[in-house]
Amino acid sequence: MTTTHFADRLIERVEATHSHLVVGLDPDLRELPPALLRDVTTLAGGALAAERFATAVIDGVADLVPAVKPQSAFFEAFGSAGVAALERVEEHARGAGLLVIEDAKRGDIGSTMAAYATAALGRLRLGEDELPVHDADAVTVSPYLGAESLAPMLDAARAFGKGIFVLVRTSNPGSGELQEAPLDGGEGPLYARVAALVDRVGAGNVGARGYSDVGAVTGLTYPEEAPLLRRLMPRALFLVPGLGAQGGQPRDFTRFLDAQGHGAVVAASRSIAGGWRTRTDPDEPPLEAVRRGAAEAAAATNGALTQALADAGLPGWQDRPAPLGSSRAD
């Protein structure tokens, strides 16, 4: 791959897969087929079950979507064994050609934020060596400590052609308590100030496709805010959570896209990774059900998204590169 800018890489993957879908990997034990948890009695056993589940989801969707979004919390819940599983899951996803957006929502200051950056995106310096750690392609970060606090994470991102997504407008019911706080002097809600911050720190590194390496998390639950968010952050890629299980619709997502159908990806977790629940063969091995169920759900979601793009008058995929799956020798 010759392109190294994160935004260009993500847009290339969207075009190559004909999909805006980012598949969340949230291995909450309640979301796994019960057969995977039989005889599991330790944190390490739980971590292994989570890893096998997430790996099967990846195998199901690898040719269908541009990226996966492992949720760090669900791996951390198994302790260090879970973090080891997260590392292997991310490596497996990269090996399958997927971009990895680590959903960790980190936020701290100075050398502490630099350490989080080392973990997620960067490399640990040991003498003359530089050792990759999670080596994700992008990571989500929290803005409460200000733009200054994001600098060490952004430094790591730029050293390795990676990206960050800043929480701007989240999809939870109580998100407005701080994010909608009205600022004095007509500045608007707090999230508008965060959006301005995102635009400012992203201005320094805009890729060939017009988007920067500083993106924004903007919940699908507020599609009516999409035009304002785009005006405030013309160069930011939007990572839009809330499709499927959280109630967001494909037509809502199209409001976050630019006229060329770029500038945003949409995340769905349980509605894809839980596709195994629709498999009906009781003799199908559970990991096979996870893989096939995720593939079916991702394909169906891709279809719904393509239809929504057409309904919104956005360009279809017909004049674009062929999808990954159809170019394979098999």
Place this chain on the structure above:
Amino acid sequence: MTTTHFADRLIERVEATHSHLVVGLDPDLRELPPALLRDVTTLAGGALAAERFATAVIDGVADLVPAVKPQSAFFEAFGSAGVAALERVEEHARGAGLLVIEDAKRGDIGSTMAAYATAALGRLRLGEDELPVHDADAVTVSPYLGAESLAPMLDAARAFGKGIFVLVRTSNPGSGELQEAPLDGGEGPLYARVAALVDRVGAGNVGARGYSDVGAVTGLTYPEEAPLLRRLMPRALFLVPGLGAQGGQPRDFTRFLDAQGHGAVVAASRSIAGGWRTRTDPDEPPLEAVRRGAAEAAAATNGALTQALADAGLPGWQDRPAPLGSSRAD
């Protein structure tokens, strides 16, 4: 120990040790004696060096201070091996009688926040078993997603007699960008709204000593704001970072205390854990230098804090229980 409320436990430890000092464990490789890193070439090797360093600091300060504050980022920078080291360090600190405040600044929503809660404070449910993970006594959390987002973390805290500290006012130079954002209608800066949130969610569980299990992180760099913060959060324990390396002074810390000398603890990291730099015997083994240096620095800081309390007219330790060290049989 019969007391289970987190705030009561922390205040008891302050009284027992005659100290308000929380020692930060930030094993940034640049802060370790170089001898500990000789021949270290892997993440696992770095994690082991960090663990040995943090363990020696704990051994040095265990009888002198109420709590330690391991900074998750510096362990995560070694990947899963670092998280395993963090787990052993926290276990070692608990075994030494210290409270453990995990500085992780987590923040997410719903089941994801519940997973972070499992990792830091709670237990993973596997069938009929409940397995502790990090099992810290308290954890720092980020408020940007609103009070609703904190509920799963607070549920875990309350199930196990633990606490949370919400970022309200941080000590970094750029903290004002969002935290000082002036709200419409004379409400004041954004951090005042966060403070009100802390007070509200903490009201449900106030301990015998008058403080709740929902504390606040309030940087030592703004001591003039202490009276406002206390008025907004009368029941919140303040975790005050910024002593020593960040430039904060003991006299500034006294402004965060109530008339009985309670209601706040102060955190210092590099100025304590870096005490080995003042050891002059070139033949002293490096871990011994770390242990003794940390003990000396903690004792000196305790002395400076005690003097500052006296200067501020706050009650001294003379009428209180004897410190831990003097009550031991040896």
